[in-house]
Amino acid sequence: MKFTSLATIVISAAAMASVAIASEDLVITPMNLPCSPTDSVGCSTGIKGWNNDDDFGYFCGPHGTIISYTACSCKNCCVVTADGDDFICQT
Numbered sequence: 001m002k003f004t005s006l007a008t009i010v011i012s013a014a015a016m017a018s019v020a021i022a023s024e025d026l027v028i029t030p031m032n033l034p035c036s037p038t039d040s041v042g043c044s045t046g047i048k049g050w051n052n053d054d055d056f057g058y059f060c061g062p063h064g065t066i067i068s069y070t071a072c073s074c075k076n077c078c079v080v081t082a083d084g085d086d087f088i089c090q091t
Contacts, residue, residue, distance in 0.1 A: 030069040035060035041087055043078030057087030 028050050035042060040060045046053040051071045055078035061067035072078050072089035080087050 030056055030058055030066045032065045034064055035066050036064055038062050038064050041080050041085055043080055043087055045076065045078075055089065057089065 028047060030044070030047060030050075035058065038060055039062055041057065042060060043055060043057050046055055054075055055072040056069050057072065057078045057080075058066045058069040070087075070089070072091075074089060074091050077090045078087055079090055
């Protein structure tokens with residue numbers, strides 16, 4: 001019984017370590033993330049671990065996913081323009 005528990009712990013720890021090592025190369029970007037409403041422009045306050053958590057502006061496609069984006073170099077600075085068809089990063 002104790003051997004089974006120890007073996008389970010060792011295997012679980014090894015599996016978690018391999019996932020952590022494999023995820024180091026994982027790069028998350030806004031591309032293809034869900035968005036709404038469709039066919040619109042939007043701003044986001046950032047994605048944890050990407051672009052220093054700074055804002056980004058994006059274009060939401062017809063299928064409800066981000067089809068294009070631009071990273072800002074500031075926090076809380078992305079603004080959709082008055083006509084609603086573009087965005088700017090105000091610094």
